Amino acid sequence: MKAKLRPCRKSGCSSTHRNNGGYCDRHKDLEGWGKRQKQLGNRHARGYGNAWDKIRLVILKRDKYLCQDHLARGLIVAGNNVDHIISKELGGTDDGTNLQVLCIVCHRNKTATERC
Template identity: 45%
Template sequence: MPPKAKRPCRSPMCPAKTQDNSGYCEKHIHLASGWAKQGRGTAEQRGYDWAWRKKRAAVLKRDRYLCQCDDCKGRRLPASEVDHVTPKSLGGSDDFDNLQSLNVDCHKAKTQREAVEARLRDFG
């Protein structure tokens, strides 16, 4: 099978070409984020191992598989994800009191709000 074609680096004005999945050349690889971030580690390496999956199942069962967020305004939406009420980055723990069941959309919205707040804390 032929090698993957090189494409331009995603960094503005960079003339380099790369085959890396992140889309960044070696000089700009530090700009990668999310799944492509170097050193992100596997789920198990980040603390989401079998013990977490067991706790996740218990939290979903405790909350009757219903979204617990305030944004649902009393609607009974099915939940499939478990979220930390206080993020781990702010000292939140994996205690049952700090975990809640959320649906996918509410979880994404909450995560985005927390990311914006973190950026404002760091740079604002």
């Protein structure tokens, strides 16, 4: 048995569909992960291209792949995330003095507190 025809969720679209995501075939890219990717753009468009890869490697080596937040508390924890101390949204740059290595837990916590 075929699924019931439903209207597309895209505002202004009069098409109908039988898709699970709620969008017709023309607007299918707006559902789920595709929607987020379309809004954000690829990593190069967000400023994280080849130049960032080189800067990131320099910072990881400088900080010896150690989480700087844990290190400041006297703990040694591996880190693999290069973080902007002052986020780019708030005017931070990719300068080495504004970058630090963090573990995934510290990076998530820092990002969460910045967004509040």
